[in-house]
Amino acid sequence: MSMPDDAPDTTRRPLTRDSILSAALELVDTEGLDALTMRALGARLGVEAMSIYHHLPSKQAVIDGIVDLVWAEVTLTGETRDWRKAVRRTARSAFTTLLRHPWANRIRATSGGPARMAYIDASLGHLRRAGFTPEQAFHAHHVLEAYIQGYVIQALDFAPTDATAEREQRDAAIAYLEQVGHTHLIEHVSLHAADQGSGFDFGLMLLLDGLDGRLERPESQ
Structure with missing residues (x-):
């Protein structure tokens, strides 16, 4: 007896390391890192939790795997004479990637x-x-890393x-600030609503100017 065309597909896809990590990434992105357990992951895949251990030896191995999936989304710029443009593109890609997966930051x-x-x-x-x-x-890389990851935290907080x-x-904060006369802070608070990542680009430009x-001049100066 044939199944109707609109019947749900209950065929289980083969369980592989890639399919497990893909499901784990989806789980963590939607429910948070605390929701990741081998039992919850197994339920999402439609298998017993023990089946996962044949492909990944531990929960930490799953976490390591999905963290690397996140970094695989970062666009890497090839070799170019314009090092500033290359660093800027890579840094911005890392920034937007971590915003999509804030738990990984x-x-x-x-x-x-x-x-x-x-x-x-x-x-x-x-x-x-x-x-x-x-x-x-060595130092420049770590400064850039700290800036990217720190700005992700700030962007998510705001x-x-x-x-x-x-x-x-x-509006309530601005009304209060007007009463106490903090005019510069009023400007600052007002600009928060308009900042859609321009602050990240501005700070990155300052870092690149400093590195440039x-x-x-010699290192000793």
């Missing part, structure tokens, strides 16, 4: 996966080809969860 994998290592190597490569010494590239409530709170200056 707050954890560290126990070991660097292939995508994470490729990202770091590309970042260091842009700096070394620009003329930075290995030590300068992201409105309720646009109406956010506007009402801002290090190429123009």
Whole structure:
């Protein structure tokens, strides 16, 4: 007896490392990292939790795997003479990627996966080809990493969860600031609503300007 065309497809897809990690990433993106358990992941895949261990030995291995999936989404710029443009594009891609997966910004994998290592190597490569010494590239990379990850935290903290409530709170804050005469802070609060990532680009430009200056004079100065 044939099944009707609109019948749900109950055929279970083969369980593989990739299918497990894809389901785990979807689970964590929608429900948060705390929701990731082997039992919950098994239920999402339609298998017993023990089946997962044939492909990934532990929950930490799953976390390491999905962290690397996140870093695989970062667009890596190829070799170019314009190191500033290359670093800027890679940094902005990392920033927007971590905004899509904010949980990944707050954890560290126990070991660097292939995508994470490729990202770091590309970042260091842009700096070394620009003329930075290995030590300068080491520090510059970590400064850029700290800036990207720190700005992700700030952007998420300021992201409105309720646009109406956010506007009402801002209007109330501005009204109070007008009473006490903090004119500069009024300007600052007003601009928060208009900042859609331009602050990240501005800060990144300042960092690149500073790094560029290090190429123009000896390290000892």
